[in-house]
Amino acid sequence: MIGDDEALRKIRADFDETIQSEKLCLDQKYFPGKAVQQDYHMPDVITVRVQRDSDSFQDVVVKIERPTYCKPFLGGFKNRITGVEFHNAGSQTIRKKQPDKGIQLFCRETQTAFEINKTQQTKNTTSTQMAKVGLYVSNMTDKLINPGKYLTAKEYHERRLEAVIVLQTYFRRWHAINVVQNLREEKRLRLVWEAQEEVRRKKEKDEKLRKEQERRLNPKTREDFELLYHALELWRREETEWINTTLTGAERKAAFCGLLEKEAQLIAAIGRHKLNADEENQQRAILHFLNKCAQPKRWKAYDGKITEMDTQYTLHARELFEICRSISMNDIPKDERIDVLLTLRRTVKVPPDPLKLYKNVNFCHSCENYLPATEFPVPANCRTIGRCRLCCKLDNEARRRDAFLTYKLILENLRKSEADYQDDAEIVYLVQLQDLQYLIENIWGCRSALSACSDLYDLVMVRWDKHHEWSPWNTILLSRDEADAHLKLCNIQKAYEAAFIQRIKHKHIQAKTYFAQIPVMTSVLHRSDNQATAN
Incomplete structure (x- = not known):
């Protein structure tokens, strides 16, 4: 009780204590006959006195935590007049947590199967006849059934597991037999394919030898006579080496004189064949040219x-x-x-203006004739006009006697393969026959980079990196089968060893150093270097 003349601050209270007061108004003037109690508001902190012993007490400060959400109605009842909700004890008490048994549990709806027992009556009426006095029922077809051994659930599952193992064993055996049969069939097909490939290679080789023999016996084209002169040069070198190693003195000189006479006779025989072939080829070329000119213009x-x-x-x-x-x-x-x-x-x-025939005419310093520009071979590294094709041909027949047929075939195959890419390749059309010969002989050594095969008829040049345009610094010399396998590779760095890749890059550097001296290759080389730098 607080007096009328007392202030609240005079009352002794600690800092954390809360003073609860109730104000009662007993003024009968305004509220006659009853006392009025004001609304009560729960404070934030209350003081609770706890009895320690029989004669000792302790005051404990308790902070009130107010709920931040509206508690849902989980059961109880509600006063329809006042609207006050009263919750039952089950909705106010936290459920006891069940111990974890290590088994994953699900809701009841997914785990409960509802069963209904319902009796049914069959539509067909059956009966059983029993033996009795005056009625005999035969039991000849009856069977005596004895109860067997009781089978527990564990034994039942064990039997099922054994049966599953037996089924798996037979299935795996069947699957293994099929796999082995497939492997045998693949092996058989592989052996048949290898045998066919071997027969095909042998036929191609025999056909190549037959064609070479036919070309040497009946030469008709310029490449055929190149092969003849090349074979003549190889024979002369072998005879010269034999004479130098076996004979000396006068016998050696006599042998060289005989070799010279045989060489002259063979050259004369080749020359006679060449005159006949030139006459036939010239007549055939004229007819072909006139027939081509006589064809009408065609378009689609x-x-x-x-x-x-x-x-x-x-x-x-x-x-x-x-x-x-x-x-x-x-x-x-x-x-x-x-x-x-x-x-x-x-x-x-006669043409009305003869001066038109003198356009694009160059002078040959060897035969001293004025010839059209098409009669002069111009390699990629050449800066001036040299000898004409006829003079180069005569010089080759008289001195070196090289055969360019194999290099011509390699260049034709290379240009054909580059045209199939359809990526606007241009470097392959700038390289001439002499440039390709230098590339094959001096840089690649006329051998395959993988198998060291030296048969030029079986060698082809393909891209080293198939994603970039062919160039002398992006090529590799391989056999036909090796080239097909190389072009199927997805990653060159993983397919080849580091030493082999380094050796190929060294050859590319040599080719780039040589072709960098060619004026027409300079711009292409700078463009490829800039692109590589940008990448």
């Missing part, structure tokens, strides 16, 4: 149809082609030949 329309059109030039070329064929015939009468010659005289005319 939008619907895929081929349209042909004759011009005044194709008609004139066709007339010349017919006259040339008539002149080449030997079994026509004299009168008809005279008519053909007169027709030829009327048809052939």
